[in-house]
Amino acid sequence: MKHSTITVVDGKHPITLQVKRMVIYLQSKIIEAYNEHGEVYYCFFYKNDFLNVKKSTKLRLHSHMQKAFQNGQLYEAPHPLIDLILPTNRTLKSITFKQLFSKLETKYPPVEIARVATFFESFIPQKALLKLIQTKYYEYVRDGKMLKSYQVIRVLLNFAPKDKWVKEFANKLEYYKYATLYKQLDSRLFMKDMIFAESEWFLNMKEEENFKQLITFYEKENLKADIISTHIHAFLMEPTNEQFHMLLQSLHEIFSEQEIVMILEDINQKHSNFSPIHHFLLNFYMENNELERAIQLISSYPITFTHSQLKQLAIVMESIHLEETAVSPHNWHHILIPIYESNHQQLDKILHRYVGILLESYDLPFATQWLEPFQQLNLHLPIIAKVKKMGMLRNDPDQQSLLGEMYYQFHLTERAIECFSWEMELKENDPRPVQWLAKIYREAGQMHEYKAYQQHYMNLQNGAS
Structure with a gap:
């Protein structure tokens, strides 16, 4: 892009x-x-x-x-x-408009030049445009092409319907039979006046035949952007599986997979409750390890996962850690539950890891609240009971050593040290918190602290004997 x-x-x-x-x-x-x-x-x-x-x-x-x-x-x-x-x-x-219309003379017929001239009504005075379009009208009149000249009149009726000259010439007797044809939407006009045909097909695109005629017309003209835009327009008017299939087919003929995803993301913002688009985007995100975008999609729309998608999600989760993404922890459960809900043991293991990560930055009440969506599954996961117990222990001064052991199991050494230090101060003659502190410092490579606590532990042991 x-x-x-x-x-x-x-x-x-x-x-x-x-x-x-x-x-x-x-x-x-x-x-x-x-x-x-x-x-x-x-x-x-x-x-x-x-x-x-x-x-x-x-x-x-x-x-x-x-x-x-x-x-x-x-x-x-x-x-x-x-x-x-x-x-x-x-x-x-x-360029100047004089230069523009000189260029158009070599490429387009007079009626199309007249049509293009109306694009610039906000930039060129109406009288000047009217004069230019009138010259196109007279080109057809001189050549005896009366239907073509009336087509220019119709351009003028859309452009300046109140102009005296336009009204006068539109009501000329020689144009009566043509005006009747247009009023009756005569089928012959759809072959002879493509400006009229395109407009009618566009206005009545909800009818399948009009949609097909419009696409066929753009295909003959090799108008790729118009083809895609028409498919998008038709899909947004009536989002069906058939329209989506036709849209995808046309997109694949022109755009890369990444560009198709961008287009579908834009469509999804305009019509967000069409599940095939959600699945297409989800598959792309997972195949390309774009987990953050996948989670954002999953958390924004109700998606029923296929077995294949769940397998892919599990594979993606093996290589990407949620804490390394910009995804808010509040949204983690949207992806963890569908992947691991049927595998209680694996879910408990995964939750144990993420609770430990959360506790590095948040407190126990946050972790308890974060686990609520998992608790609602009624799976009786050990991790939920464990965090609940930790919540009870945090306010019990006599149980800080046990809380420290539980923090240690989450590899939260600083919090474990706080708990064991508190326990050591309360129970000066108890060697167990001292032994834990020596163990933690040794594992952390802080040998000076380790030796100090190890000596203190030995002194307490000798004193007890």
Whole structure:
């Protein structure tokens, strides 16, 4: 995944912009980006072609841009679809609109140039755009292509419906038969006016045939981003296993596994209760030892694990220790319970280890509370009884030696030393806490302390005899 920055060349000065989001809407792609001063730039694409990039202050009401951000499919940066649209060097050049439309003349038919012109309503005065689109209209009229000329009129009706010229020409007698065809949604139009067809298919995408026609159209045009975005749009409208399968199939044709995961994570944020996505993400996280992301997923959504996933989780847990991750201890039980619930002995062993780790940083009441989800399993685990007993002993001055032994079993030498030292002060003639202190210091390699306590222990033994 690339960084969410692009370079815009405006004149001779390159400007670095931070990409915020992109919208895909009816073959147009608009990327919103900001400079260091918070000024917004919009980068326009049509089909697979970059058009222009311009700085803006606001969007005009009812403009193509406003409709795109309202009705199109939005993608927050970073996102693989944004990378797919941008050129490899992520550098875009701002040109004059005169230069842009001169370039378009060599690539697109007049009706599509008219359509593209409406993208820039927030940047070019409406009268200037109207004049440009009118020239496209007259190109068709001169060639005797009356249906094509009416298609340009329809572009104008969407763009400037209140304009006197537009209303007058839209109501010309020679266009009556075409207006009737559009009003009746005549099937012949879906072959002759692809702007109209695309819009109708998009608006009625819930109907399977319209969805298929839209995908087929984009496939013929080789519009990969539009294909993916349409699959995402359809899935979010109706999340079914069939839609998910088609989406995955289209993603695998274009993106790497890591990019597919990013796309599915984004979809999951928008529609979080579709379990096949959870399982796909979980499998990826576990196969790539991304335990933190797996736990975050497990703790956020109710997931029923397959036998295979539980086996994989157990393997992952053998190589990763939870205390070495950034995962909060509060979430550890979400992964420990499903993995080890059926293996009581192993669960008790694992919990013994993690209780010891917790007690290095937390007190006994915290450990007791942390064990509550495991206690609710009613498995009568020895570790739970042990921690409960330690909780009782911590406030009993006569039982500090026993508490020290239990801390020692968790390899918590400092706490064990505190307990044995307390016991030694209370029971000056008892050699047992002294013997424990000598043992702990010897094992810790602190030979000076070991020798002192060992001598004290021997003195107590001799005195007793």
